[in-house]
Amino acid sequence: MTKMKVILTGATGFIGTEILEQLIAHKYITHIYALTRKELDAKFSTHAKVTQLLHPDFSQYPESLLAQLKGYGVEGCIWSLGGKHADYKSKEEAEKVGISFPVQAAEIFAKYLATELDPLAPPNKQKFPFRFVFISAWGAEQDQFRALWLWNDSRKIKGAAEKGIFDVADNAELKAGKRCFQAIALRPGVVIAKGDGLGTVITEGVSMVAVPRIAVDRLAKQAVRQVLQGGNDPNKRILENHECLGDDWAQMNTLSM
Template sequence: MKIVLTGSTGFIGSEILKQCIAHTFISHIYVLTRRPLDNRFSHKKVTQLLHEEFETYSPELLDRLREEGVEACIWSLGGSVQQFKDLDEARRVGVNYPVAAAEAFAGHLATALEPHTGFPEKSPAAGEKRFPFRFVFISGWGAEVDQFRRLWMYADSRKIK
């Protein structure tokens, strides 16, 4: 399986990257990052793709990922509100970025995946359901679904996650 990984320079994302490198099921990791990775992550399974703006994805980037056969995205980019200059920036990173990525990947990458039969010799029928593209959003402790709930601790961070 070939995957896209975000947030790999952070605490959780770097551990996810280590685990992906070690896992035999994952054949390649395309790391979307604003800054280069630490040298300890140099590996033949890792390709760094420097990407500045996570609200937009160029056709060239999407075409490359599509041609490579990327099947999943692990989204670990984000953090607590205190790590950002203001609440709006935290919302942009915690909500807008992953939504933009999910929409771009669903529209461009998921549609390219071949139907999965489990048997290489069996040719799938036309119109058969395609192998699903996976988008795994890594959240944090205490994430709250109810945006109107009153929370005592870390309310903004918990509602963004």
């Protein structure tokens, strides 16, 4: 397996923190560049495998930052920046963070950071394309005109982001017959604390709906696996909750709300 340096966003959040811990622990991840608006916890910011890059405005990427990242040789990104729709002051702010930020990042990374494949490299030495792993959500809906009776705005925001990122991948530069940029979306349901396989989560009074759930450590493990290896099927770029759980997915519980 080839070693790799990656970008991580959302590293101070619930999911991002677990992803960061697993990236640090993974022997094939040699370094993590955390693009973050807030200071990391000291145990991360001082870690030898972590470089904290304070980035207060995700609507722009200065040439100096891109040159820095390219010089580091990063070959992948896990995008876990974002939050619940209710966390934002307005729909416009939620769309900015949930759609504009990840899609713009994908466009810029595809243009400036994507690995140029070497057609002369032996198969076992071939660098993989730049992988962009997007933490989406259960029920993400790419069709913005479809009527949804449950979590309409949140699901459509995630779906719009997926579509935009996949469009970037579909139009990425070709090298040796392969796209230099690959996008993968993970669609977790309710993300719960690691090890909490049987706990009950109560939300907003919606009834008669079964929503899958996943422990945060399982989701993080799948995110790291995807950025490092990609999937077995290169044409499959959406992983639903049960696929994120891993080989022992039968242990999955559902939540009635």
